[in-house]
Amino acid sequence: MTATAAHDHPAAAAQRPDTQRPDAHRPDTQRPDAARIARAALTRLVEPGDALAVHAVAALGPERALVLLTGREAIQPAERDLLAEHAGAPDTLARRWSAGLDRWAPRAARLDPVRDLVALHRLGGGLLVPEDEAWPAALDDLGEAAPLGLWFRGPGTLPPASRALAVVGSREATAYGRAVTTRLAAHAVQQGVCVVSGGAYGIDGVAHRAALAAPVGPDAADAHDGASGRVPPTVAVLAGGLDRFYPAGHEDLLREVMAAGLLVSEMPPGASPTRYRFLQRNRVIAALAGAVLVVEARWRSGAQNTAGHAFGLGREVGAVPGPVTSPSSAGCHRLLQETPARLVTSEAEALALLDGGAPAPRPGGTGGGAGNTASSSPASAASPVRVTDGLSVEEALVHEALPLRQAVPVDRITVSAGLALPTVLASLSRLQRAGLARRVEDRWRRA
């Protein structure tokens, strides 16, 4: 898809000759079909990683699932049987479904998927859905945690996982970490491999920048794939809606990433990048890439969360060592000590991660393979620990939804959190006892 075509308004599409139509493998953002519209609505209705919603879509299709999840119609016995085949544990399904309806209800009235699709189309993007040819099969490795759709902006197409290396790390990058990231990311692009990262300050930003600046080598020119087109140099996976650039200080960088490759997000336009969504975003990075390379990470860091997701998916994880005196390398050393992460010292070893254990072409090479030992749960051992650790997912969502200063009424929190009123009330009560929420008359804010 050319930049011009991407920015056309849908009304102009009919006048465009076939030769100017977007690539067949890219979704047609001008004429959204019913499934795409339903999935667009679902991305706003449910939080990322809502397994029951994913099962409902798999069992009943996105359109019917949307009707049921929004409570417009009640689920039929035959549908419930079908859902039970996907969701398992039939004994608890009725209770889980009922809890789901309570969780989805607060946002059900506020859906306007066509508006969202038009908004993204105007921004040069759209919603990629599993029904599209360009949907990366690698995302399906997430199983019941797979995204319901992936919003995108930019002319690129997502590469196959075998051609995508996630390069992630600490916001507190050192000069050493920046130099190594630049070297490894640039080399990957020169070899026709897309650098996937999270657009954050520190290592993420350096990885994107190096990928953008790297000369595309002869290998990269060959890196075409019949189904998915040319491999873009870099893709940023964001935690919030793509109508804004987060972090704000990276707006220029993210615009460059968009121009040369893609920005993607599970979240519809307007959605804020909450901490919960950052952790869920990490699973998308891990799934899109064939391997995850952590260049620098603190003892507790989001990069370790991404690595945990990668292990859960059976992906290789590499970690770059550094001085033991540097806190920004402590997380890498921890990964090397406590997980099957492989120690990476060179460009060749970084790319060898994508070969799933093949030794790098260096004397002696890289020994040992990675296993599938860590949990993919955001609460896994490798995930960061905060004051909010130990909270349930619901409590974490409610905590995220609480404003820092100005207290808000409970119905606002149900919408922000995407949870049912009883769940929100129960969570608020527990958060209050834990000293994490404060009640101000009949409104709430963080403590």
Add this chain to the structure above:
Amino acid sequence: MTATAAHDHPAAAAQRPDTQRPDAHRPDTQRPDAARIARAALTRLVEPGDALAVHAVAALGPERALVLLTGREAIQPAERDLLAEHAGAPDTLARRWSAGLDRWAPRAARLDPVRDLVALHRLGGGLLVPEDEAWPAALDDLGEAAPLGLWFRGPGTLPPASRALAVVGSREATAYGRAVTTRLAAHAVQQGVCVVSGGAYGIDGVAHRAALAAPVGPDAADAHDGASGRVPPTVAVLAGGLDRFYPAGHEDLLREVMAAGLLVSEMPPGASPTRYRFLQRNRVIAALAGAVLVVEARWRSGAQNTAGHAFGLGREVGAVPGPVTSPSSAGCHRLLQETPARLVTSEAEALALLDGGAPAPRPGGTGGGAGNTASSSPASAASPVRVTDGLSVEEALVHEALPLRQAVPVDRITVSAGLALPTVLASLSRLQRAGLARRVEDRWRRA
């Protein structure tokens, strides 16, 4: 043993009251017994790691073995049967024994063990032998590669392996490596653990220096062992005779190590520290210590040879990571990639190596245990590679014995190498073809 007593001449010993006699667990260097004299001779007769000689001593005792190895008497059928029980492969024993006699003969006429013992006694030391109470049981882990005796200088006693950490590394130490070595070695001494190293420039020297400078903590004060006395802060294992200090630039340091602890060597006074003996020396470091910590090492380094010996002995090996941009950390990263070496980032993790895999008292701790997968042979994968690699042991010994400049006659080479004339001639011929030896009339030097 006090320094005064150590420097007394044997003739003075009879006049000294019992209260001034050396500790019972230290060998009595004043009145060498027949076994000690025989072993002193054997350390000059055979090169370190001569398995057949070790088997002969084990089967027949050091005195009888010396008589046979020097060819003064022929081995009796009953003795040969006994030797076969130890040395295995009885079919080849006759040939091996014959080759051994040829190998040992050139030096057999030049033995003067009492002179050597007196020389070391005058230097404040002596020869520690397996018959001594103070002989570290850990050395016997070397099996048929065990030393026949250990020359020593200094007032200390060798600690049990559980109280000895080898800290070794590159001669080309960086400021980072020096700082980390200082921290880890000082902490070990404070915890009552002896730092064993090789006295070389770089990491070895820094480790000794830090151990000497470290305040002995309360834990160290408790680190007594009924059988072996107080744990010295540091022990240097040298590759040559203890009558000289090698490298010369470390004379002051080695004198300090001697004053506070011990210098030890397999080699008798006057023996030069050849490259072959350096590699063999590394196996003694690995055996004396309960674990080996490599702080900095080049891609090819002696420290990796020491680590290889440690794996062969079932000892834990730790490696400190560093910047991937530093050649002085490349060997550590290689150990971490290709061997079961454990990644060490802290003082606690370094000492945990001695516990054989117990996690360090840090959140998360150190996972994974070491195995026994690498060969203890100096030609193992972890050993350094040079132009002389691929040579047989005999060829390496002959190559070592060749002077760099002035050519020498073959009989001089047989004595230096400790090999039989036919072996030396055959090796010289092969070295000449390999471009490693040059014949100058009927003399030889290195090419």
